[in-house]
Amino acid sequence: MDILIVVEHRDGQVASINFELAKAVEGKGEACFLVASKEAAPLLEQLKGYGVKKAIQVDHENLAHYDPNSLTSVVQKVVQEKGFSLVLAGHTSFGWDLMPKLAMALEGSISTNVISFAKDGDSWMVERPSFGEKLVSKERLKKSPYLLTVAPGAFPEAEKGEGDLEIESVTLDVAAPAWEFQGVESGSTGEDVNLEDAEIIVSGGRGLKEKEKFEEVIRPLAETLGAAIGASRPVVDDGWLPRAHQVGSSGKVVKPKLYMAIGISGQTQHIAGMKNSQCIVAINKDKEAPIFDYAHYGVVGDLFEIVPKLTEKIKELKG
Ligand SMILES: Cc1cc2nc3c(=O)[nH]c(=O)nc-3n(C[C@H](O)[C@H](O)[C@H](O)COP(=O)(O)OP(=O)(O)OC[C@H]3O[C@@H](n4cnc5c(N)ncnc54)[C@H](O)[C@@H]3O)c2cc1C
Incomplete structure (x- = not known):
C-alpha cells in the first residue's frame, strides 16, 4: 500500500475532511485509512463506501482522548512496519498538531496547506498557497516518507457509494499520556464551535x-x-x-x-x-x-x- 490517511475524529464522529482526503487520493495509488481510537469499529462504519478500500484499526485504552505523543508513536509504527510512502491528514488543528511531530519522528519531508499533489518520479510535487495566499508555490518533496496536510475545501468530498472496507487490526503498545483527562471546555462562551x-x-x-x-x-x-x-x-x-x-x-x-x-x-x-x-x-x-x-x-x-x-x-x- 502507498498512501495512509490518518483519520481525524471527535466524539465518535469522523470529520468530513476524511472524505475530501478520500477524493484527493483517487488515482494516486492504493490508499488506506488509519483509525486509532479506544473503539475504532463505529468510526470504521462511517468510512465505508468512499472509494478507499482498506483500513487499519488500532484500538487501545490509551487512545481514548487525543494525545499527539501517543498518536505520533502509533502512526510512526504503522508507517514504518507497512512501508507507506505518503501520509495525509487535513490542514486542520488536528493535522497542524500531529503532522510536524510525525515528520520529525519519521525523518521524512512535509508540506502543509496543500491544494494539489501528484507523483513525479520518486518524489511528490505539491502546490500550496504562500505569502498570505498571494502566490501559489510549487514544491518537490524529496525525502520519503512524504507527509502532507491537505487544505479543507481543496478537494470535494468523495461521494458515498457501495463498497466495503477490508480491515486489518494491528495490536500496538501505546504508552499512557503524561496527563490525565479532566474534561473539555469549548471556549469561554461555553459554545461548541465546530x-x-x-x-x-x-x-x-x-x-x-x-x-x-x-x-x-x-x-x-x-x-x-x-x-x-x-x-x-x-x-x-x-x-x-x-x-x-x-x-x-x-x-x-x-x-x-x-x-x-x-x-x-x-x-x-x-x-x-x-x-x-x-x-x-x-x-x-x-x-x-x-x-x-x-x-x-x-x-x-x-x-x-x-x-x-x-x-x-x-x-x-x-x-
Ligand atoms: C500574519 C497575519 C495573519 C492574519 N490572519 C487573519 C485571519 O486568520 N483572519 C482574518 O480575518 N484576518 C487575519 N489577519 C488580518 C487581516 O489582514 C485583516 O486585518 C482583517 O481580516 C480585517 O478584518 P475586518 O475585515 O473585520 O476589518 P476591516 O478590514 O477593518 O473591515 C471592516 C469592514 O466593515 C465595513 N463596514 C464598516 N461599517 C459598516 C457598516 N455600518 N455596514 C456595513 N459595512 C461596514 C467596512 O467597509 C470594512 O470593509 C491576519 C493578518 C496578518 C498580518
Missing part, C-alpha cells in the same frame, strides 16, 4: 464596531439560520469572541454551504479561510470592498439596517 463542519456560518468583522453590537446583530441572525458564528481576526483580537471562531489563514479554514461575511472587508488572510464556501454572501457599506470579488451575492449598505431586517424576514418565512 466551524469546519458547519453548513452555515454567519461571520462578523470590525464593521460591527463593538462587542455588544456584534451580539445584537450577528447572534440573532445566526440563531435564526441555525448557523455557527465566525469572525475576522480583529473581532477575536479585541476579545469579542474566543479564538475558536476566527476564520482565516491564522484561524479556521471553512467550507460551508453558506458563508455570510458581514462588515468584513475581505483581506487575503480572511479570504484564505473561507474562499471555498459554496455560496458567499457579503454585506458591506463600501462597494469597493475586496470581499465583493469573492461573493456570489453582495449587498452594499449599512449592516445595522440590513441585518436586523433580514433576520426578521427569515423568521417570518420560517413561520
Whole structure:
C-alpha cells in the first residue's frame, strides 16, 4: 500500500475532511485509512463506501482522548512496519498538531496547506498557497516518507457509494499520556464551535464596531439560520469572541454551504479561510470592498439596517 490517511475524529464522529482526503487520493495509488481510537469499529462504519478500500484499526485504552505523543508513536509504527510512502491528514488543528511531530519522528519531508499533489518520479510535487495566499508555490518533496496536510475545501468530498472496507487490526503498545483527562471546555462562551463542519456560518468583522453590537446583530441572525458564528481576526483580537471562531489563514479554514461575511472587508488572510464556501454572501457599506470579488451575492449598505431586517424576514418565512 502507498498512501495512509490518518483519520481525524471527535466524539465518535469522523470529520468530513476524511472524505475530501478520500477524493484527493483517487488515482494516486492504493490508499488506506488509519483509525486509532479506544473503539475504532463505529468510526470504521462511517468510512465505508468512499472509494478507499482498506483500513487499519488500532484500538487501545490509551487512545481514548487525543494525545499527539501517543498518536505520533502509533502512526510512526504503522508507517514504518507497512512501508507507506505518503501520509495525509487535513490542514486542520488536528493535522497542524500531529503532522510536524510525525515528520520529525519519521525523518521524512512535509508540506502543509496543500491544494494539489501528484507523483513525479520518486518524489511528490505539491502546490500550496504562500505569502498570505498571494502566490501559489510549487514544491518537490524529496525525502520519503512524504507527509502532507491537505487544505479543507481543496478537494470535494468523495461521494458515498457501495463498497466495503477490508480491515486489518494491528495490536500496538501505546504508552499512557503524561496527563490525565479532566474534561473539555469549548471556549469561554461555553459554545461548541465546530466551524469546519458547519453548513452555515454567519461571520462578523470590525464593521460591527463593538462587542455588544456584534451580539445584537450577528447572534440573532445566526440563531435564526441555525448557523455557527465566525469572525475576522480583529473581532477575536479585541476579545469579542474566543479564538475558536476566527476564520482565516491564522484561524479556521471553512467550507460551508453558506458563508455570510458581514462588515468584513475581505483581506487575503480572511479570504484564505473561507474562499471555498459554496455560496458567499457579503454585506458591506463600501462597494469597493475586496470581499465583493469573492461573493456570489453582495449587498452594499449599512449592516445595522440590513441585518436586523433580514433576520426578521427569515423568521417570518420560517413561520
Ligand atoms: C500574519 C497575519 C495573519 C492574519 N490572519 C487573519 C485571519 O486568520 N483572519 C482574518 O480575518 N484576518 C487575519 N489577519 C488580518 C487581516 O489582514 C485583516 O486585518 C482583517 O481580516 C480585517 O478584518 P475586518 O475585515 O473585520 O476589518 P476591516 O478590514 O477593518 O473591515 C471592516 C469592514 O466593515 C465595513 N463596514 C464598516 N461599517 C459598516 C457598516 N455600518 N455596514 C456595513 N459595512 C461596514 C467596512 O467597509 C470594512 O470593509 C491576519 C493578518 C496578518 C498580518
